[in-house]
Amino acid sequence: MVMNYAHDSTLSEALQKTFDGRHPCKLCKVVQDGKQSEGNDALLKVETKLDLLLPHAASWLNPPPRFVVLPGPAFPPPSRAESPPTPPPRLV
Numbered sequence: 001m002v003m004n005y006a007h008d009s010t011l012s013e014a015l016q017k018t019f020d021g022r023h024p025c026k027l028c029k030v031v032q033d034g035k036q037s038e039g040n041d042a043l044l045k046v047e048t049k050l051d052l053l054l055p056h057a058a059s060w061l062n063p064p065p066r067f068v069v070l071p072g073p074a075f076p077p078p079s080r081a082e083s084p085p086t087p088p089p090r091l092v
Contacts, residue, residue, distance in 0.1 A: 001014075001017075001018045001023075001025045002014045002015060002018045005017045005018060005023075
């Protein structure tokens with residue numbers, strides 16, 4: 001809108017017209033109409049009540065089985081005796 005108003009007046013006047021709210025563009029008018037119709041729809045909303053019923057069998061929830069951490073092996077894992085190759089292997 002600044003560009004449209006700048007054709008007929010100075011840049012400062014064009015900026016004033018763009019943002020003063022008294023010279024709305026087409027998009028501003030559409031948004032304003034949408035806000036007004038949205039406000040009217042809010043008055044027409046009807047409260048609805050949802051009755052959610054669970055069957056008797058679904059009301060009993062079974063908990064998961066108890067989680068138990070078992071002890072590890074009594075002996076440590078074997079360690080490696082060989083050292084890594086020097087120099088490191090290269091991808092060919």
